[in-house]
Amino acid sequence: MEYSLPIRVRWDVDFQGRSGRAKRIARQIREASPLHVELRIEGEKGISEIPAIFTELHKCNPRIEVTAPLSPEAVAAARRGYPMMDFLWEVSARESFRRLLPSGADAISFVPGEENLAYLPDVLEEFADSETRTLHLPNINAVRALALKGHVPIPRPDRLREAGHRISALRIRLEGKKLVAHDYFLWRILRGAFPDEAAERVEFSGCQAASALAHVDWEGNVYPCDSLPIRLGNLQEATFEKIWNAPARSRIHEAIRSVPASCEPCEQREGCLSGCRGLAYYVSGTMDAPDPCCPEKPAPASK
Amino acid sequence: MIPKRNPEVVWRLEKGIHEMAWDKARKDEDYEDLGVLTLMIQGAIHQLNLVGAEIWTRINGVNSLEKISGEIASLFGWEKEETEEAVLGFLKGIEERGWVALAGKAGPATPKWKAH
Numbered sequence: 001m002e003y004s005l006p007i008r009v010r011w012d013v014d015f016q017g018r019s020g021r022a023k024r025i026a027r028q029i030r031e032a033s034p035l036h037v038e039l040r041i042e043g044e045k046g047i048s049e050i051p052a053i054f055t056e057l058h059k060c061n062p063r064i065e066v067t068a069p070l071s072p073e074a075v076a077a078a079r080r081g082y083p084m085m086d087f088l089w090e091v092s093a094r095e096s097f098r099r100l101l102p103s104g105a106d107a108i109s110f111v112p113g114e115e116n117l118a119y120l121p122d123v124l125e126e127f128a129d130s131e132t133r134t135l136h137l138p139n140i141n142a143v144r145a146l147a148l149k150g151h152v153p154i155p156r157p158d159r160l161r162e163a164g165h166r167i168s169a170l171r172i173r174l175e176g177k178k179l180v181a182h183d184y185f186l187w188r189i190l191r192g193a194f195p196d197e198a199a200e201r202v203e204f205s206g207c208q209a210a211s212a213l214a215h216v217d218w219e220g221n222v223y224p225c226d227s228l229p230i231r232l233g234n235l236q237e238a239t240f241e242k243i244w245n246a247p248a249r250s251r252i253h254e255a256i257r258s259v260p261a262s263c264e265p266c267e268q269r270e271g272c273l274s275g276c277r278g279l280a281y282y283v284s285g286t287m288d289a290p291d292p293c294c295p296e297k298p299a300p301a302s303k
Numbered sequence: 304m305i306p307k308r309n310p311e312v313v314w315r316l317e318k319g320i321h322e323m324a325w326d327k328a329r330k331d332e333d334y335e336d337l338g339v340l341t342l343m344i345q346g347a348i349h350q351l352n353l354v355g356a357e358i359w360t361r362i363n364g365v366n367s368l369e370k371i372s373g374e375i376a377s378l379f380g381w382e383k384e385e386t387e388e389a390v391l392g393f394l395k396g397i398e399e400r401g402w403v404a405l406a407g408k409a410g411p412a413t414p415k416w417k418a419h
Contacts, residue, residue, distance in 0.1 A: 001341070002320060004317045007315070035315060035341065036313070036346075060315075061313060062313060212348065
């Protein structure tokens with residue numbers, strides 16, 4: 001499928017108390033007419049921007065999904081009841097989240113990386129006992145991780161396997177619940193353990209970076225995806241259309257469409273579609289490389 | 304029969320591609336494979352070609368099947384009866400996907416959206 005502009009935009013609204021001119025960035029995003037906007041709110045700065053962001057974004061009638069911290073301020077913001085805006089509550093491995101969830105919370109989000117993947121079984125157990133219906137497991141946000149830590153904590157295939165063994169041994173029931181795993185290899189593990197709940201990946205049909213998907217950071221910088229830290233432009237300096245129609249984005253799109261040489265003979269390719277090309281690029285410096293989480297290939301040397 | 308869109312479907316026209324498809328249609332070139340309108344429902348993404356898009360944008364809960372077919376036939380220079388049959392077939396197809404309800408058929412007055 002071809003798109004004139006991205007249909008899904010992920011926006012990291014704030015970072016360590018900083019954000020750009022949120023209303024201006026929201027207007028630029030709105031002018032791209034995305035069908036789905038995913039907002040990531042880190043703290044009070046981001047929470048304070050929600051009303052202005054909503055005022056702009058709702059003019060193009062997208063579905064809006066807000067991933068927010070489990071804080072009283074964020075819960076209060078969610079209670080205002082913005083139409084077409086769903087809240088996902090970010091949970092960590094450090095503390096139990098059930099007692100912190102607001103009443104009626106429908107979805108939670110946990111980002112499994114190298115440093116916290118071992119806690120995923122615990123998160124699944126608590127999810128099973130909670131009232132929430134959906135657990136989102138997004139990929140690592142490489143743009144944010146680089147800004148915060150200087151590296152991207154990508155889980156190694158052996159750690160994924162270990163987590164898979166522990167997950168398979170869990171004695172939990174997830175009837176009526178849903179697991180949304182962005183990473184293909186993690187999804188495969190979860191589907192093995194919970195075939196109905198992990199279901200089919202209708203939302204993930206291969207890498208959508210630089211085509212259906214775009215990422216915007218807290219300063220308005222545009223990237224093909226939050227896992228592919230190649231800056232394309234800035235929404236405080238240029239329109240989304242101008243950034244998206246520039247040659248840089250097209251070149252990345254073409255590189256993603258081609259199959260990495262090492263994936264070509266692999267029988268699993270029709271399922272994984274070469275996995276996350278952004279993380280492959282981060283680890284190896286080229287998009288002609290396998291996903292670093294792929295268990296079929298030897299792990300490349302990490303940066 | 305008056306079709307109504309499922310409000311859970313979000314959609315947009317792909318502007319440059321829509322114009323390109325019309326340009327090809329006027330020149331009698333192949334345009335059927337171009338996706339000119341993108342829809343999203345429950346996370347799944349779909350595209351409609353030029354004809355599908357022109358039908359979809361005319362579904363507003365007021366326009367009847369006859370009115371929509373008449374406009375489509377006029378737009379593309381097709382026979383009216385054949386067009387109505389084709390438009391009905393298209394509407395039934397997207398009704399099965401849960402994108403529209405076809406009010407005016409025998410059955411419940413309130414459209415029941417299918418989970419997709």
